[in-house]
Amino acid sequence: MAETNVLILYYSKHGNTAKMAKLIARGVSSCQGVNAVIRSICPAGNENFVSSDIFVTEKDLYDCDALILGSPVRFGNMAAPMKEFIDSTGGVWASRGLESKPAAVFTSGSSLHGGQESTLLSMMIPLLHHGMLVVGLPYSEKSLLNTESGGSPYGASHWSGNGSDRVIDKNEKELCLALGKRVAQIAQKQKAG
Template sequence: MTQVLVLYYSKRGNTKKMARLIARGVESVDGCQAVLRTVESSVEDYQATDPIISESDMQQCDALVLGSPAYFGNMAADLKSFIDTTGNLWFSGAMEGKPAGVFTSGSSLHGGQETTLLSMMIPLLHYGMLVMGLPYSEKSLLYTKSGGSPYGPSHWTEFESKRPIDADEKQLCLALGKRIASCAHRLKPTEG
């Protein structure tokens, strides 16, 4: 079974909803399984509904999709804090050659979603991963009036963080999951 790790941080639940859509996209590919994980949080009342990430989760995955809310045009400190502990994954080459992608949510339409996506790509490139985005053959990229870019899915939550994920944003999440899973499945060596 090809395992795609969907690792995210979500303070208000919007990025978690996207993670679940991406997981559905992953699992739409025969022979692929989504593994949902989150990170430790510095927020006292943070309630993790998915298991906390471990280094072995990273080593065992065949692909990684990383998600975070957009905080000042950058990934959340809690996600960055975890990444900063993974130097031995970088040093050992454990992540090299695995497909990867990114996703984000943010409360203002032009509040740094694309720079957040780019900031999450940097450690993936340092790991030696194969960073993938979304092609314009995904028609939702052409018609979205809210979130989404060729760098990865994004969701515009509005200021109160209550705007639901719309049809285009949903389709882009599903598409990224499917795209990453398909690539990982093709790259995984066959047993026997």
């Protein structure tokens, strides 16, 4: 059987969402036979943007068996580059390229009560329009009950602090790993039929 591919697609301005993507990828890769594919979004109007990141293509969406989206919080919503990318996926939607695939979301924000959950929800809506099966974090994840900063049943989150320099804490890290592993396991089971 072919490997299961989980696409972790993110936009990151200060690097915190990128760090979360790497942790989620570790959770995905902890499942034997599952490949974590990390891609980022090139900021609009920055075609000459210098980065070591690999930017997402439409083919990445078709090739994935599951999708995990990540964006920083922007006024309680996903960042504009993520929204712009999602808005460009009409062709994928029309061809049902993501239908019935598992999906999840994650975010990072600088204020503790600055809209992390609404940002997670804002990313879920287009996934539902694509016909994806949205996966969250169950309360059986002990870190979800112990967190004092980031994490929600809606997905992984990180409170980065006012200077966007607060490190990802133990509970936030465990929730990133758990989200990646959970999506990977579901995608693998679904692919096996």
